[in-house]
Amino acid sequence: MVVVIVSKKVLKKAVDRNKLKRRLREIFKDSPTKGIIYTKKGIGDLTYKELKTESEEILNKLKKEVK
Numbered sequence: 001m002v003v004v005i006v007s008k009k010v011l012k013k014a015v016d017r018n019k020l021k022r023r024l025r026e027i028f029k030d031s032p033t034k035g036i037i038y039t040k041k042g043i044g045d046l047t048y049k050e051l052k053t054e055s056e057e058i059l060n061k062l063k064k065e066v067k
Contacts, residue, residue, distance in 0.1 A: 002028040003036045011044045023048055027055045033062070 004024045006017040024037060046054070 001034055002031070004039070005036065006039045010039050010041055016044060020044060023051055024055070027052050031059060033059060 002025060004021045006020050008017075011017045011020060020039065020043065024039075028037075043051075
């Protein structure tokens with residue numbers, strides 16, 4: 001389970017914040033990773049494909065550090 005936090009500082013409109021949360025939850029849905037994702041400014045400009053690529057890179061880095 002992944003918890004996604006998107007503040008008003010990152011995206012002003014609730015519609016945009018919820019869309020980003022849904023996208024990130026979908027990306028991490030099949031991942032065995034559990035945790036909290038805090039988003040930063042600029043993430044709202046990324047497409048779904050870019051979000052998925054960045055997220056996979058982060059997961060791979062985490063897996064290497066844990067081993």
